[in-house]
Amino acid sequence: MLASAADEVEQSLYEVRKKIYARAVHGWFARWRWALIWLTQIVFYGLAWLPWNGRQAVLFDLAARKFYIFGYVFWPQDFIYLTGLLIISAYSLFLFTAIGGRLWCGYACPQTVYTEMFMWIERKIEGDRQRRMKLDAEPLSARKVMLKTAKHAVWIALALWTGFTFVGYFTPIRELSVHVASFDIGPWQGFWMLFYAFATYGNAGWMREQVCKYMCPYARFQGVMFDQDTMVVTYDTNRGDPRGARGRKVDAKAQGLGDCVDCTMCVQVCPTGIDIRDGLQYECIGCAACIDACDQVMDKMGYARGLIRYSTSNAVANGWDFRRMVRRVFRPRVLLYSAILAAIVGATVVSLYVRVPLKVDVLRDRASLMREVEDGQLENVYRLQIMNTQEVAHRYRITVTGLESLHVASEDEIDLPASASKQVPVRLRMDSVFADKGAHKIFIQVQAIDTPGIAAVEDSVFLIR
Amino acid sequence: MTDFVSGFWEFYVGIITLASVVGCWVLLQSQTTRRVKRSEVETTGHVWDGDLVELNNPLPNWWRWLYIITVVFALGYLVLFPGLGFFDGTLKWSSAQRYQNEQAHAEQTYGAIYAKYQQMPIEDVAADPAALAMGQNLYLNNCAQCHASDARGSKGFPNLADRDWLYGGDPKIIHQTIAAGRTGVMPPMGAALGGEGTRDVAHYVMSLSGLTHDSIRAARGRDKFAQNCAACHGADGRGNQMMGAPNLTDKIWLYGGSEATITETITKGRNNVMPAWKDFLGESKIHVLAAYIWSLSNEPGVREAAKAEALQPVPVKTGVN
Numbered sequence: 078m079l080a081s082a083a084d085e086v087e088q089s090l091y092e093v094r095k096k097i098y099a100r101a102v103h104g105w106f107a108r109w110r111w112a113l114i115w116l117t118q119i120v121f122y123g124l125a126w127l128p129w130n131g132r133q134a135v136l137f138d139l140a141a142r143k144f145y146i147f148g149y150v151f152w153p154q155d156f157i158y159l160t161g162l163l164i165i166s167a168y169s170l171f172l173f174t175a176i177g178g179r180l181w182c183g184y185a186c187p188q189t190v191y192t193e194m195f196m197w198i199e200r201k202i203e204g205d206r207q208r209r210m211k212l213d214a215e216p217l218s219a220r221k222v223m224l225k226t227a228k229h230a231v232w233i234a235l236a237l238w239t240g241f242t243f244v245g246y247f248t249p250i251r252e253l254s255v256h257v258a259s260f261d262i263g264p265w266q267g268f269w270m271l272f273y274a275f276a277t278y279g280n281a282g283w284m285r286e287q288v289c290k291y292m293c294p295y296a297r298f299q300g301v302m303f304d305q306d307t308m309v310v311t312y313d314t315n316r317g318d319p320r321g322a323r324g325r326k327v328d329a330k331a332q333g334l335g336d337c338v339d340c341t342m343c344v345q346v347c348p349t350g351i352d353i354r355d356g357l358q359y360e361c362i363g364c365a366a367c368i369d370a371c372d373q374v375m376d377k378m379g380y381a382r383g384l385i386r387y388s389t390s391n392a393v394a395n396g397w398d399f400r401r402m403v404r405r406v407f408r409p410r411v412l413l414y415s416a417i418l419a420a421i422v423g424a425t426v427v428s429l430y431v432r433v434p435l436k437v438d439v440l441r442d443r444a445s446l447m448r449e450v451e452d453g454q455l456e457n458v459y460r461l462q463i464m465n466t467q468e469v470a471h472r473y474r475i476t477v478t479g480l481e482s483l484h485v486a487s488e489d490e491i492d493l494p495a496s497a498s499k500q501v502p503v504r505l506r507m508d509s510v511f512a513d514k515g516a517h518k519i520f521i522q523v524q525a526i527d528t529p530g531i532a533a534v535e536d537s538v539f540l541i542r
Numbered sequence: 543m544t545d546f547v548s549g550f551w552e553f554y555v556g557i558i559t560l561a562s563v564v565g566c567w568v569l570l571q572s573q574t575t576r577r578v579k580r581s582e583v584e585t586t587g588h589v590w591d592g593d594l595v596e597l598n599n600p601l602p603n604w605w606r607w608l609y610i611i612t613v614v615f616a617l618g619y620l621v622l623f624p625g626l627g628f629f630d631g632t633l634k635w636s637s638a639q640r641y642q643n644e645q646a647h648a649e650q651t652y653g654a655i656y657a658k659y660q661q662m663p664i665e666d667v668a669a670d671p672a673a674l675a676m677g678q679n680l681y682l683n684n685c686a687q688c689h690a691s692d693a694r695g696s697k698g699f700p701n702l703a704d705r706d707w708l709y710g711g712d713p714k715i716i717h718q719t720i721a722a723g724r725t726g727v728m729p730p731m732g733a734a735l736g737g738e739g740t741r742d743v744a745h746y747v748m749s750l751s752g753l754t755h756d757s758i759r760a761a762r763g764r765d766k767f768a769q770n771c772a773a774c775h776g777a778d779g780r781g782n783q784m785m786g787a788p789n790l791t792d793k794i795w796l797y798g799g800s801e802a803t804i805t806e807t808i809t810k811g812r813n814n815v816m817p818a819w820k821d822f823l824g825e826s827k828i829h830v831l832a833a834y835i836w837s838l839s840n841e842p843g844v845r846e847a848a849k850a851e852a853l854q855p856v857p858v859k860t861g862v863n
Contacts, residue, residue, distance in 0.1 A: 084579055085580060086578060086579075086580050087575050088575060088577070090576060090601065091574060091603045093602075093603045094602055094603070291605065442686070443687070444687050444688055444696065444699075445699070448694070448697075459691070460686075500682065504694070
């Protein structure tokens, strides 16, 4: 296949980003998004300030390796709960994506949430789409500089507050605020505050849809969870085409036109700059801004809503009504995701409920096998690592079972302060009369004297030679 | 890079590194545009299986800048740090230096604490709970492997929590034992005593601490003990802390108090080594450690606990079998 030079073009494998001026949108789905923005951000900005048990309610103390979440104190040994949380998050994503497409991306993802907040600020200062486009096209003027400076100043202020709040989950926020007020912060606190602020400002102010298009892995692999019955933002081609402008009084059918008036509102409101009428595209974050915009136009035209709507490939292809489409939500894939999700949530909740705030590790002394003490008793030595993970001091009693006459010969009551860990050498003894040579399985129990419910049993071996 | 014997390798490493960085740059520049056949749909020009083509989905331009930044970063790194074999980097960084810095930092942080204790007599250090906690950590990390977590030893490794000492329980002597180590030697007496003679001496030794013994053999062994053993263990068998000869009249046995074990000890002798810790731990840590060891048999709390234990049916005196 030889082509002459004239037939060939120099094609760039990189493109310069075209700035997107999304128009403000109002409607049912926009209200949902704002509701979720309020919810997530009140939690994010507010929770850090909530006191609990005389400390911060949610605090991840990395230096002390203790993670406080309301009444719970998690230690690194509780890592399994993080695994549980991640599995729950993953299965929720699978489930919601299989049912409703990229719901997470469109309504709850921090990238969407902060972009929405930053765009709101932008609109308040620079005006909506047309005025912003005009402003950017204008030559530099005092007014332009002032508006741009104001916008970036507010953005940076919000970003810094976000960075400050973020770090406030890892170091007590009240102390941190005092340090910040007096410009006396540690290098790492400073670094992470500025880094997170920079990421917020850069991603929500400048990068926006580029994050979803080129950086986010979830954006890409959610497409794999779609099927023919997944509800995604869809333009009804059968109803809308052929498109064309027309007067309100005109009978479009007679002119051979579909319902789409080709007003391009759906394109103007799109935060990723796509035309939903071209069909499902990987850039679509499922925010439904085009649905809200189109519904308003349809209302004005006196047409039925839903030219652009949440629909499935099957429903559009077969002309199903809403009820028929929704019935397909209960398909095996969705039921299976739901069952697994419910099982994992159940297991996590149950294990949190029965979780005992005490951890014990038994380390048998490796070099010292067995001692014979004077009256023919046999002795083994162990090291107990006792961790009191409750924010209350306890006194514990150590007992042992598994062999006749086996008992604790050293101090068997141990005091531990709140949230503390202690290594305790423990000597166990038994009468040689009952002894068979070999390794015997034994059980060492540690129990809080004041709260018998707090107990842990660990097994070990008692060696007799 | 003194790890390599030949200077060749320094250049081998350096040239490959530089060539890789430059190669990345060249590869990037050669892949920014492509000549393709003019067509309606933009493709990358790749064709598979005759008709399968790849649409051109261009990367954003800032992405290319990320590549360029990595190249610049690599070159900057190679100027500052020793990434090239023949060049140490302008910062003169080395892992050995970093280790020394951390050592110095630890010395600065903890040195003052140890220095404070070192000014105090060991007996006073033992009265400080914070010092004892430090001492216990030192003990668990360095000593517990042989002497056990509770410091009550095991066969061949003396109990440090009782009041019976091979070389003496004075704080200064404990300190010396840790710092310089000990070598305990009991020579083999089997050849000198003969089989029967050894058993006789063994029974005499058992009689010293009131163990069940054959009194005829013990009577025969008495003279042999005086001739062969008393030089070290003393005429009364109470041992000699100057040379680490154990007291044979108590119920504490380093290797075991059965007839078979005592016979074996006499016949074959014993060699025992406590290593010297002076170079590993240093003077100041040994000071704190000695205080901890001394406290095990002298601290008031321990004595009370032992008394309380004595009231229970479980016997108190724990010796090494």
